[in-house]
Amino acid sequence: MVIVKRKELSFWERLYLPEVFQGLSITLRAMFRKNVTRQYPEQKLEVNEVTRGQPRLAVNADDTIRCVSCGLCEAACPAYAITIDGQETDRFIEREPERFEIDMLRCILCGFCEEACPKDAILMSDELELADFSREALVYDLEKLKRPVSALQPRLDYIYKLSNRWNSSSSSS
Amino acid sequence: MTTRQVVTIQIDGQDVEVDASKPLVDALHRSGTDVPTYCYHPGLSAVGSCRICQVEVQMGEAPGRVVVACRTPISEGMRVFTSTDKAHAVRRECLEFLLKNHPLDCPICDKAGECDLQDFSFAEGQAEGRSSEPRRSLDKRKSLGDVIVLDEERCILCSRCVRFMDEVPKTPQLTVSGLGARSTISTFADRPLTGNYQGNLADVCPVGALTLKKFRFQARVWNLRKTPSTCGECSRGCSITNEVLRNNELKRIRPRYNADVNEWWMCDTGRFALEEHSLEGRLAGSMIRGEAGMEPASAREGLERVADALRTHGQPVLLGSAWLTIEEGQALVALAKQLGTEARFVTPPPSELADELLHTDDACPNRRGLTEVGMRAIDAAEALEAIAGAEVALLIGERIIETVGAEALAELPNTVRLFSFDTVALDVPAARAALGTPSSIERDGHWVNVDGHRGMLTIARPAPTDVATLIQNFESLSRLITPAETAGGAAS
Amino acid sequence: MMDDILPAELPLFAVWVIKAVVIFGSLISAAGITTLAERKVSAWIQYRIGPNRVGPFGLLQPLADGVKFIFKEELVPDGANRLMFRLAPMITAAPAMMCIAVIPFAGEVVIGNYNLGNLSITDLSVSVLYVGALTGLGIYGIILGGWSSNSKFSLMGAMRASAQMVSYELTLLLAILSVVLLAGSLDLRAIAESQASSAEGGIGVWNMFLQPVAFVLFIIAMFAETNRHPFDFAECEPELVGGFHTEYSSMKFALFFLGEYCAIIVMCCLVTTFFLGGYDVPFWDSAPWFIQLASFVAKAACFIFLFLWVRWTLPRFRYDQLMGLGWKVMLPLALVNVTVTGAVVSFGWSPLITPVLAVAALIPGVILFARSNPGEASLTGHALSEEGSAS
Numbered sequence A: 001m002v003i004v005k006r007k008e009l010s011f012w013e014r015l016y017l018p019e020v021f022q023g024l025s026i027t028l029r030a031m032f033r034k035n036v037t038r039q040y041p042e043q044k045l046e047v048n049e050v051t052r053g054q055p056r057l058a059v060n061a062d063d064t065i066r067c068v069s070c071g072l073c074e075a076a077c078p079a080y081a082i083t084i085d086g087q088e089t090d091r092f093i094e095r096e097p098e099r100f101e102i103d104m105l106r107c108i109l110c111g112f113c114e115e116a117c118p119k120d121a122i123l124m125s126d127e128l129e130l131a132d133f134s135r136e137a138l139v140y141d142l143e144k145l146k147r148p149v150s151a152l153q154p155r156l157d158y159i160y161k162l163s164n165r166w167n168s169s170s171s172s173s
Numbered sequence B: 001m002t003t004r005q006v007v008t009i010q011i012d013g014q015d016v017e018v019d020a021s022k023p024l025v026d027a028l029h030r031s032g033t034d035v036p037t038y039c040y041h042p043g044l045s046a047v048g049s050c051r052i053c054q055v056e057v058q059m060g061e062a063p064g065r066v067v068v069a070c071r072t073p074i075s076e077g078m079r080v081f082t083s084t085d086k087a088h089a090v091r092r093e094c095l096e097f098l099l100k101n102h103p104l105d106c107p108i109c110d111k112a113g114e115c116d117l118q119d120f121s122f123a124e125g126q127a128e129g130r131s132s133e134p135r136r137s138l139d140k141r142k143s144l145g146d147v148i149v150l151d152e153e154r155c156i157l158c159s160r161c162v163r164f165m166d167e168v169p170k171t172p173q174l175t176v177s178g179l180g181a182r183s184t185i186s187t188f189a190d191r192p193l194t195g196n197y198q199g200n201l202a203d204v205c206p207v208g209a210l211t212l213k214k215f216r217f218q219a220r221v222w223n224l225r226k227t228p229s230t231c232g233e234c235s236r237g238c239s240i241t242n243e244v245l246r247n248n249e250l251k252r253i254r255p256r257y258n259a260d261v262n263e264w265w266m267c268d269t270g271r272f273a274l275e276e277h278s279l280e281g282r283l284a285g286s287m288i289r290g291e292a293g294m295e296p297a298s299a300r301e302g303l304e305r306v307a308d309a310l311r312t313h314g315q316p317v318l319l320g321s322a323w324l325t326i327e328e329g330q331a332l333v334a335l336a337k338q339l340g341t342e343a344r345f346v347t348p349p350p351s352e353l354a355d356e357l358l359h360t361d362d363a364c365p366n367r368r369g370l371t372e373v374g375m376r377a378i379d380a381a382e383a384l385e386a387i388a389g390a391e392v393a394l395l396i397g398e399r400i401i402e403t404v405g406a407e408a409l410a411e412l413p414n415t416v417r418l419f420s421f422d423t424v425a426l427d428v429p430a431a432r433a434a435l436g437t438p439s440s441i442e443r444d445g446h447w448v449n450v451d452g453h454r455g456m457l458t459i460a461r462p463a464p465t466d467v468a469t470l471i472q473n474f475e476s477l478s479r480l481i482t483p484a485e486t487a488g489g490a491a492s
Numbered sequence C: 001m002m003d004d005i006l007p008a009e010l011p012l013f014a015v016w017v018i019k020a021v022v023i024f025g026s027l028i029s030a031a032g033i034t035t036l037a038e039r040k041v042s043a044w045i046q047y048r049i050g051p052n053r054v055g056p057f058g059l060l061q062p063l064a065d066g067v068k069f070i071f072k073e074e075l076v077p078d079g080a081n082r083l084m085f086r087l088a089p090m091i092t093a094a095p096a097m098m099c100i101a102v103i104p105f106a107g108e109v110v111i112g113n114y115n116l117g118n119l120s121i122t123d124l125s126v127s128v129l130y131v132g133a134l135t136g137l138g139i140y141g142i143i144l145g146g147w148s149s150n151s152k153f154s155l156m157g158a159m160r161a162s163a164q165m166v167s168y169e170l171t172l173l174l175a176i177l178s179v180v181l182l183a184g185s186l187d188l189r190a191i192a193e194s195q196a197s198s199a200e201g202g203i204g205v206w207n208m209f210l211q212p213v214a215f216v217l218f219i220i221a222m223f224a225e226t227n228r229h230p231f232d233f234a235e236c237e238p239e240l241v242g243g244f245h246t247e248y249s250s251m252k253f254a255l256f257f258l259g260e261y262c263a264i265i266v267m268c269c270l271v272t273t274f275f276l277g278g279y280d281v282p283f284w285d286s287a288p289w290f291i292q293l294a295s296f297v298a299k300a301a302c303f304i305f306l307f308l309w310v311r312w313t314l315p316r317f318r319y320d321q322l323m324g325l326g327w328k329v330m331l332p333l334a335l336v337n338v339t340v341t342g343a344v345v346s347f348g349w350s351p352l353i354t355p356v357l358a359v360a361a362l363i364p365g366v367i368l369f370a371r372s373n374p375g376e377a378s379l380t381g382h383a384l385s386e387e388g389s390a391s
């Protein structure tokens, strides 16, 4: 149990009105401060590789998907947003997704999938906008998720830089 | 089986009573000590080839020696140390040696999630190998017949598969061929594997080297919900685990250890009976005869048609399927009594794959149980004869249409009022209504196998909506027909 | 009044109609503008911009809001008393709007050749009573709305609102009474003129300075009377969802809103009339009517701003604090103030000494209050014992 000791008010504070005026003066001053509003559709948020936007799947230069449908992102996703069904492929990686869906309405943009992915196949893009007329349209399938790896390269470099820093500091200690 | 001889040994400083007829590793596992094993399988002879189960053992005053636990017999007064530096270092080196040529590409591998090698590598926590030589490069997709694919790179040459083929179905087909780093598992002259027990190879393989063609790369094992159940493909009634993906598709059936029935094994007939539970063509609700043939309707409407026919026509023929549980059998017998008729069940033709090990020639999983509750077994011909002479006939239970024969049913004149309760719709001229019923992975109950052993069914996935269990249907039917008899005039 | 300043050309009836339409129309638009102002002020206080999409600087936002309200679905909850449920918003809005009829906005209006008489819809000789009666009526709408919704939240909101309004109406009227005593009239125009130096018998000092205590009490009580922050117990979202209008939607909800804002405007007009000399323009006795009107509007606008400013500054009171404040602080203060004023008037002393006397009489009380036993429910949050506990 915690005993909360109330603050003993001074005579001046108990008069109440002086405190009211103090409050009013604070809000009055606030009125003349610079405002922080961003006029969204015209004034977009600046994005760069640090932006953790919606997850996207990297597609190699030869148009093959990197994902091996290992299901680690599916397992890591705290929002249960990802659903994957695998299939066999003749490519070296043996397995690729047959179905890969991210329910963008469930996705909380946490980036766990990116962190879990052993193949650098799912990456947090800088795409932030999400609007449509039905819930179904916001369940993104493989085609909607594919992005050329070149578009995601800055992010890839960035997360490698991050994990390098993490690795080196852990080995030095 | 060797008899149990209880002796006392010391495991990591604790005195434990163990069974001396088993190898040391069994005692370790039973006492809850975690020692990895790859080549050791409790159902196979031990060879001690992988060396991963090494522990330190002290006898009397002699200094401790490192031995493989799977090949070491137990003797009174043994002191076993599983986690001393010495034992641990040996196992770790052993692991590193195994991983020298193992790709460790678990994200792709189908075994990931239930792989002993993966678990132990993870526990040891060394992510990178120290050797600079390339790994051996072998065939990653070597077909071993219709059932199994071998990934030679992943194989750790534990020889469990070889021993399984030798010892369990006693059809030696596999061997370790080649020498040294070029050793691989192969069949003679690359002939495909044969036999009804190949599926077990994927289970005994401790790594992802042997995989099922039918399951490969389709689902991650941690996404499968596993429910204990009983196989319904023959009267052996092997204990199994049904593995269902996303509450929907039955992806895999695996044997469940049951010392009295199937131990660790099951046959391929049972293992690949996945289509029996496919959701395609499943009947939800009911189909009832309308103007333009069979039309979809609710289960309630279908049931009312059945009740109407039962009310207006005497002496209905009640034919149960061989897959009824004893609980359903009892309910059917009670209903038959109320209707003043006899409850019978239709047996499918005997299986040709019968063998000494597990698979029997009787395809009824519950012949004993249904006979015990008072149902008489008849074959399809006898069943058709009974139907043809009746005004009303009820075909009850999953696979009943298939057992009696859809073509034969189509021949029946439509003076016979035919009603079915099956997972699929009955669409023959004589059919008046067809109701859906849960398949054996969607309901619970018990089957009694050929030896009198009771096997349980549990619900692995929900039945489609608007599908009632047979027992519920029997109860509703009995309620629907009762008032007509006692107060028939008042009701109309 | 009206009849002794009959315009030469326009019939009396026409003058009434014109004035009524113009003044009522202005009130409604002012209410609309106040809603916009409210959103703008709240935005500025929170470092935001506020509505700026509809029209230049968002000026057409009230219109957009109105359109939106009209198109919203009207719901009447199950088990509601339908007649009362429909009537309640009107009963709330109507009295607030009717008060505007007696507010003197300016002196005689002369446009070209036409003399339209004084700028108010009508000049009642007992307009203070009229206003007092009508402000008291507003609570019926709230009670009926809360009760007829068949919702516990609504009913509780309504009950709290009525208790609060009854408590603060006393203070409000006592504060007005001091002013009435000084002016010696129940006519709003007479009260306003009594503070103007131009008027006959006027002493040229606003009541704000003659009656500082009444002024402060009036301001506090008018917040409570209009159910505004920090006294908005009728709606109190964290406790009562929406309070008495939880179940209201569409235009019926808009009417409650309109009523609230009209009440604010009327209160601001009243405080201007009672304490700020009404349309008096300082140091310019012969100001033309439109300057007078501008002066009135400017004064009232300041109070409207005060309403908004206070709303976005102060947190809501606790209910027991509210009652304590009303009965234990404001009412005694008002009574003392009326007594002092009465004495000054009946002994025929100069009204200029009322503030001195009133403040002198109040000091001991204020000190006593501020020293009061913290174990008791008091204004400053000592209702709980010193060792309030949390686990």
Ligand code: SF4
Pocket: A055, A073, A076, A077, A078, A079, A080, A081, A082, A102, A106, A107, A108, A109, A110, A111, A112, A113, A114
């Ligand atoms: S960002 Fe997070 S929530 Fe979204 S899909 Fe990835 S893991 Fe799931």
Ligand code: SF4
Pocket: A066, A067, A068, A069, A070, A071, A072, A073, A074, A084, A113, A116, A117, A118, A119, A120, A121, A122, B107
């Ligand atoms: S973690 Fe990466 S490789 Fe694995 S399924 Fe997800 S996107 Fe594909």
Ligand code: SF4
Pocket: B102, B103, B104, B105, B106, B107, B109, B110, B111, B112, B113, B115, B116, B117, B118, B154, B206, B207, B208, B209
């Ligand atoms: S066999 Fe096991 S350790 Fe090897 S890749 Fe497969 S899951 Fe990983």
Ligand code: FES
Pocket: B036, B037, B038, B039, B040, B047, B048, B049, B050, B051, B052, B053, B054, B068, B069, B070, B071
């Ligand atoms: S498990 Fe003991 S040596 Fe392989």
